[in-house]
Each structure stands twice: as C-alpha cells, then as structure tokens.
Amino acid sequence: MDGLRFVVDDKTGAYLRDVSGFDAQAVLAPNVIPAAEFTAPSDHAVAPLVTLDGARCRVFFRGEEQFRGLIQETPGEGPDGTVTARVVGDLQCLWSWYGRQVPTAPIVNQYQDYRTYSGPSETVFKNALRENFTRLGVPWTVAPDLGRGSQVQTQFRMHPLADKLIPLLDADNLTVVLTYIDDENGRQTGVVVDVREPDTVPGVLTLETGIPDSYTYTRQAPTMTRVVVGGRGEGVEREFIEVIHQAREAEWGMIREGFVDGRNTEEGADLTVDAYEALADGAARVGLNTTLVETARFVYGKTYQVGDLVSVDVAPVQTVQRISVAITETADEGVTVTPRIGELDETEDTDARLWRAVARLSRGIRDQGRR
Template sequence: MATMYNTSRGPTWDPMVVEIWPWDGDGPVGRLELSEKIEVTWADRGSGTVLIESPLTDLTRSLIPADGAMLVVVNLNGKRHVSSVVEAVPFAESDQIHDVRIRVATASPWSMLEGQLIPPVPDQPLSLQQSAEEFVLTGPVETVVKRLVQLGAARLGHPIQVQPDTGRGPTVTVRSRNDSVSDLVDKALAGTGYRLRLDAWLPGDGPVGDLPLTRPTIIADVQPYRRQPGLVWSARAEELEKWQLRHTRATATRMIVGDKGEKTAQKFVEVVADDEPGSPWARREGYTSASSDGDDLQQVGLDELAKTGPVVSADIAASPAAVWEFGSDGLYPRQYDVGDYASVELEGIGSIEQVITEVTATLTPVSLTVVPKVATPDTRERDLYSTVLDLDKRLGQQQRR
C-alpha cells in the first residue's frame, strides 16, 4: 500500500528517491521501492554511506557482487548522494526461510580517496621511486588539495574531475611516502576553514565549465565552510535538551626538535607554544624531528605543537523547531547543508560555533527522519574529533491510508 509522508513541505508520496545506475550508463535501471529501511549519510571529511534493507528483487540483485558495476543514487530536497556497493548480503531467517532479503552497504566518493596512495614520485613509474625520499607539496590549500585529488584519481583511473584552481586559502605543506590521499587531504584542510566538496554529475545534468563529462562523474572542488544567517539553536528558546563541555589539557606545550643528523651529530632546539599555561603543573614536553635537511626546526616544532594543544569538546542534544530543512534546491525558506556553520547558545557559557559535518536521513515504512551532526572538523587526528551537536529533526510521521 502506498503511503503519504507528512514533511515540512507538506504531504508527499516520495520524500526521498533512490535509484540504481550503471557506473558507465546514461540513466537508471530502476527505482528502489518498498524497502524496509534506507539510511543515507552525507559526510564532510569521511565516507558517506547508504544502508539498505530490502526484499531481494531483480533490481536489488543487480547490486551483487560488490564490484562497482552499479551505483546507488539518492535524491532528497535537491541533495544528491552517489555511492558504490562495498557489501551486499542476501539472506533468509530461519523462521522465514522463503522470504529472501538483502542488506547492502555503500560508500561515497571519499572512499576512493581512502584507496589512493601518493608515493614519493607520484607522477612517475614506481621503479623510479628511489629518486626521492618523500613527496612534498606546498601551496594554497586549494591548490594542494586539488593536486592531491588529481594525482590519486589519475593513478587509479577514478571518475573524478577537478574544478579549475583559483589558489584560495592559506599556505599548507603535505609530505607523503605512500600515504593515502584521504589522510593527506585531511591534514591539508585542518585549521584552514576550507573543505573538499565531492559532488556527483549524472548524464542529463547541465555542463560544468569545460569539464569533459559523459558518464557518472565526481566533481571535486575546494570551498570555504559556509555561514548561514540565523542557523542558531539555544537553551533560552528551549531547543536544547542537555549539553556538556569537556576541556582537556594539551598533550605537549613545548617540543624538542631534532634535525636530520644522526647520533652525536644530531642537533636540537626547543620550541615553546605561544599559549603555554603560566602554571608549571600543565607544562609537558614532546619530541619530533625534521624530515629533510632544509627544514626550519622552529617551524617544525610549531607545526607539531598545533596538533597537541588543549581540546575543548561539547556534547549537546537539541530539539529545534522545524524552521530549517536539509536541502539545496531552494524550495524551502531555510535550508542547511553539510559544511555550514551552526551556532549553539549555552546558558552560562555563551555561543559555540561548529560545522555540520554529517547528515543522516532514514526512510522506513513509518517515518522519515533527518539527523544533522555538528562537530569539530579542524582537529588534525580523526580520533580526536569531538561531536558537538546531534539534532534529531523528525521531518514527518507516515500516515497509512
């Protein structure tokens, strides 16, 4: 039986459209319907996913094997999510052995960056890698990130096209000796206020500049995080359920930096963080070394101290009014997206501004929910990322008719 969903835009039969496309095709082979659950995650720095629980049909059977032949394409309020299958599991339970179903997990284009490595001489044959100890790239963050993406995609033939470089952002340096493009991009972007957008182009879309596009392709661009006026939630407006802030001391406040010399020939300098606490109880030393003879040891130390400073993390549960919608089609008065700044006003603390780094939309036979997550994207180590806000925004309860 068809179901009407009540969304922020009003009643609709199709709040989220899911299609299956061939990787080299010019249109979908079918539309996925009557699934038990479809969970779609758009992510900033990291791989977005689609999780599908559905009956095994001719269409869902086309997702087997997990060889990249088929793509899952999701559209929600103008937001497109394109991903490839990483796991497909047909199964039947013991009490319903004739009811064959399938679970599918996919990964977004960021996962291609995770599978790309940058050797010391990335644009030459591997037999020539002994000519350099490591690959070093310095320049504006846009230039560096786009070059990394180009190198990685070219090595494996990934369907990624890069927008023209305009040289935006602060100067950064990355070094690689068979490191993944995803890790290098993450390090390059940290603290810059910029992000890597990986948007999907499909046959039927309009042209994108002078890029040669004929089949499903990812368009890479580097852009600053976006501010949305009025994207604020506060305790005073009763939009917060609970919250906490966690302050953690620095793991190192000064750094011993060694040059490239060996044993007794090695020289050292000490670099102290500008914001080292006045209390000696909080002082801590760390060690790092230069990676090449020409390195400025003072700068090496400062770069390392930037990774070891104090951390402030927050955990806030909110239930804001439904005045904002996840989307980009301009058909709702106020829309937010991954990569937007969001502010949360806390009593006794003030305003915390962080970035929407992830949005998960879940469609079931009874509801559609959208959960944006606001987190800290500028921490260099991903395991230090601190979630700042989980917003469980229910878009609609399904009514059966």
C-alpha cells in the same frame, strides 16, 4: 519529494532503476565517507540489480543528490525475505588510492624517500590528488586552487591519500565536495574534486531555542605550549628550531614541551610549519556532543549544509562546531532528520577510545612500514 530516493546504476554508470519508499537511512558528515542503505523485498525488481558486480547508487534527499558510490554490501534473507543495499560514497576512494614518492614514475623508479607537499592546505590537497589521479588514469580532476587554508606540509611514501590530507582540511574547516560530470544520456563520465569553506548558521543555538536536545561535554587543557623540531643532519650537525606559543603559556600559566622529528623534510624547508601543526594538535579542547532538532529556522538543505558551522551556548560550554546529519525513513514514522555536532566523546565511550587508538596506531604503523 521529502524522503530518500535511490538511483541504481551499473558499474559503467548507466541507469538501471530508481526506488523510494523503503525503510532507509543515510549518514552524512564532513570529510567522512558518506553511507546509506535501503531494504527491499527479495522479490522486488531492484533486488537482482543491486547484487550486480560493481553496481552503483546515487542517493537523493529532498530532491537533491547527496552522494554517489558503490553498493558495497547486500545482506539478505530468503526465500521470501529482504535484501539490503548498503552504499558507500566515492569519497572512500581517497582512502583506497595511495600517494607515491614519485607519482610521475613507474613503480620500479620510486627512488625518492618521500614526496613532500607544502603550501596552504587546499593547495597541498589538490596537488597531491592531481598527481596521483594522473598516475591512476582515473577520470577524476581537481577544481582550480584558490589557496585557502593555513600553511602546512605533508609527505607521502605509499600512504593512503586521505590519511595525510583529510586532517589538514579538517583543521581549517574545509570540506571535500565531489561534483559529477554526466553525458547527455545521464551516464557518469567524470568527477571533479573541490573543497568548500563553511557557512555559519545565523544566531546561537541554546536550550531556549528548542534546537539542542540532550548533550555531553568535556574540556581539556593544552598538551603542548612549545615545540622543538629536529631537522636534517645527524649528531652535532642536526638543525633544531623552537616555537613557543607565548599567549597559550600566559593564559594557562604552564609550560608543556613537545618534539617533532623533521629529519625527512627537504633541505632548506621551513621547519616552523611542522612546529605550528604540532601546536595546533596540542591546543586546549572544548568538546560538545549534542543531538539537534530540526525546526522551521534550522532545516537541512535550506538553512544549513553538512560541514557548516553552528554556534552553541549550553552552560558551561560555548563553542562553534561543524554539523553532521543522520536521515532515517520508515513506513511507520516517515522521514526523520537528526542533525548532530561534535564527535564521539572519548571520555565517555570506551568503543570510541578504542577505535581512535586503533586509527592512530594504524597510521603510525603505516608510517613505520614505509621507511
């Protein structure tokens, strides 16, 4: 079956009903909470099921399960109207569950300033999840650690797990994958969390291939070429290190300094980890937003998956970026798959600038409020 199909379960994961053929849509992007919805007549048998407390949904496309999650919202109209079931994927749990200073201790014994995790980004991600899954008592586990990704360090003090961990994975193009464990009756009994490295779609997409549609682009100079990290200690006793990205300074012919406050790092910790993270954030950016067109050589689920990399050459931009997908289905137009690369262009979209500023501010406020 080519279209979207939805399987509705109760809060325990027991099967209730599956539906298809309705107006529906889904949005799938790497390390972003997936979302989908379908609209049914209010007198359809599925209507009372989607409004049950804790009702869940499994979302399928082209015969393959895409994600599962809670039916978060069910707006409707009556008496002879419609009801819409809006599903948010279980990845949202990583924003709803928090990393504690001492995950193994009760709330009255959170005596450490921070819980610090260091190592490859996959290792940091899985260790933080493992400790807090155990604390929560949820049937979630992590797959064996393969140590993929760059060396990173992060700290938790009642922060949402995703706030600290997802940016580390994004920097290494690692995509979170949730695999579900079902019993012999099809009832969900557990979730396994892993990451996957992206595949690269063969070839280069150009206007001549007919795959890219209209596009916007932007180019930004580096905001940082060298960084000082201030470590533990006070006054004259404080430790400082400096890391200089000499190749970047030579390429751009300029110096831009930055500072990172690393006073909360553990004694003896490698402060260069913080420096290299800051330099990565301050790198030059080439941004491209484009809507792609599905063709026989570019088909979701066959030649690429969400989070895979694609090379695009549309003058004057040559870049490699991850792929997202939007799926819509209507009675009039059938199924439409719209692949996309790039993020919202902050230079062109006022709302995007506002949303990103609020997100950064919110993370900063959360950090301040936990000290």
